[in-house]
Amino acid sequence: MKNSDTKKLSTIQKAKILKEIIDGKPIDQYFHDFTALQMKCLRDFLENEIQYVSQLQDKKPLYIEGIKSRYVRASEYYRNQDCHEPLESCLDESCYKTNPICFSMKMSTHIEVLQGMLRPYLKKEQ
Numbered sequence: 001m002k003n004s005d006t007k008k009l010s011t012i013q014k015a016k017i018l019k020e021i022i023d024g025k026p027i028d029q030y031f032h033d034f035t036a037l038q039m040k041c042l043r044d045f046l047e048n049e050i051q052y053v054s055q056l057q058d059k060k061p062l063y064i065e066g067i068k069s070r071y072v073r074a075s076e077y078y079r080n081q082d083c084h085e086p087l088e089s090c091l092d093e094s095c096y097k098t099n100p101i102c103f104s105m106k107m108s109t110h111i112e113v114l115q116g117m118l119r120p121y122l123k124k125e126q
Contacts (some may be wrong), residue, residue: 043111067103
């Protein structure tokens with residue numbers, strides 16, 4: 001699944017990953033094939049999915065602020081990584097080009113949180 005830095009995730013890739021989450025399978029095996037930009041695309045897609053299913057099912061739906069509040073704060077992540085980029089680049093997520101490995105790790109932590117948030121909504125009908 002290697003793609004260039006500018007290619008985002010396809011609808012098929014997103015659907016396949018969503019099915020893995022629905023089936024309770026880990027999706028981290030995909031991460032090593034994705035570029036930093038694709039990791040961000042996956043994170044954004046999962047955030048949107050959570051908002052969508054929450055609006056369908058919850059009396060008090062989740063919005064992006066509530067979702068992002070569950071992530072490790074960018075400043076804390078930055079300190080833990082002992083990063084040499086400016087803190088602002090971590091806060092505004094502009095470091096994906098200059099430090100794609102660190103950025104991808106940050107996205108993977110977000111995606112793990114999102115998986116946990118999505119699973120209760122996506123359980124198969126028994």
